[in-house]
Amino acid sequence: MLNKFIVERLILYNRICKDFSKAGKKWVTSRDIAEVLSKTSAQVRRDLSKLGKKGKPGVGYKIDELVMEINKLLGLDRHWNIVLVGAGNLGRALFFYPGFKREGFNFKMIVDSNPDKIGEKWKGIEITPVANLVQDINKKDIDIAIIAVPSASAQEVCDKVVRAGIREILNFAPCNLNVSDDVEIRYADLALELQNLSYTLKSRKNR
């Protein structure tokens, strides 16, 4: 229904509104939001017109209503359960990253292939063997899998996760994963972001 551009921007608007709210603002205009992102106010208005609530001409949008509407539209008004696959450095950082819980994403399960890690507990959650992944996931009510294993094993754990019925995956391994069309994968490839910067850096140096 909504295309990915709009969804991505709505998420940003949401964060911006929350910041405005923290700063004591009650109302916000399309231009206020647009300025933060260096976009046009027309685009912000068109995006916001997808929401149920309308803005007030001459005034703008009531911030707390707007945040609620965006949350509702994006499914951020509830909790989602997560399985973390891979308890290495990156997995640990993700697990203890405060932003996830704050946004309603709860780790319910941690899985690793390293026998030394099995049985270790993080915030009361025991790390379990990757071998049991499929049956274990089925017992819990998991919505999303975060893959934080080396590329070499990413496809393998991805297959398991999908076999266990998960349809939403956030992949931190720097590789493409092969899945059927009904599985949604987002790639959070850290090196990829740096490579993007590389291009602007290089263009700058050549100028």
Added chain:
Amino acid sequence: MLNKFIVERLILYNRICKDFSKAGKKWVTSRDIAEVLSKTSAQVRRDLSKLGKKGKPGVGYKIDELVMEINKLLGLDRHWNIVLVGAGNLGRALFFYPGFKREGFNFKMIVDSNPDKIGEKWKGIEITPVANLVQDINKKDIDIAIIAVPSASAQEVCDKVVRAGIREILNFAPCNLNVSDDVEIRYADLALELQNLSYTLKSRKNR
């Protein structure tokens, strides 16, 4: 010159070609690449037409030439030096993430505000106080800053980094940063990726 869509795709093509190469392939067609990404071959060809080298009709593209060309165009054929700002859980994961070095991104400096961390060494690099950031960066030859501090201090360190002459920033803090137009920021907001998944999850559940 190249728009961000093309740059992002070229980076993906690059990785795919490397995978093909590892699998022993020497030549690749636009369709081979397109299939991996579920794109059209026409798009791949149009993107690749930005490169110096041409493909061979009836055969495709020579993989190692293609990889080299993309590397050259994107500035990936050299090393870039990085300052890591924030030596917490996330900072540590990023520092020890093997993908960066492999892609030519080298950490040259680590900075933190926590007095307990100052003096600690990671792979021989000493963690230095954030207070000295500006003067310290000037002494080194830093190209990119990675910000991995809490949102509350992100803008502050961002300002310092910019004052020290850095123009490329990868920001892991979940907040928008205010900078002048000549500074390029990429947002690697971990929660944001999950929020995107949330929308597809929610749409699915409603169906």
Added chain:
DNA sequence: CCCTGTGAATATTTTCACAGCT
């Protein structure tokens, strides 16, 4: 015959610009 490179056509996204509400 198979695949590239690319004009032309199509589809999508963004911006303009203004009527209309508060």
Added chain:
DNA sequence: AGCTGTGAAAATATTCACAGGG
């Protein structure tokens, strides 16, 4: 007066489709 919501225009991105080369 100031800002929203949105048709219509413009800009941008993608796909089609085919001539031409190996």
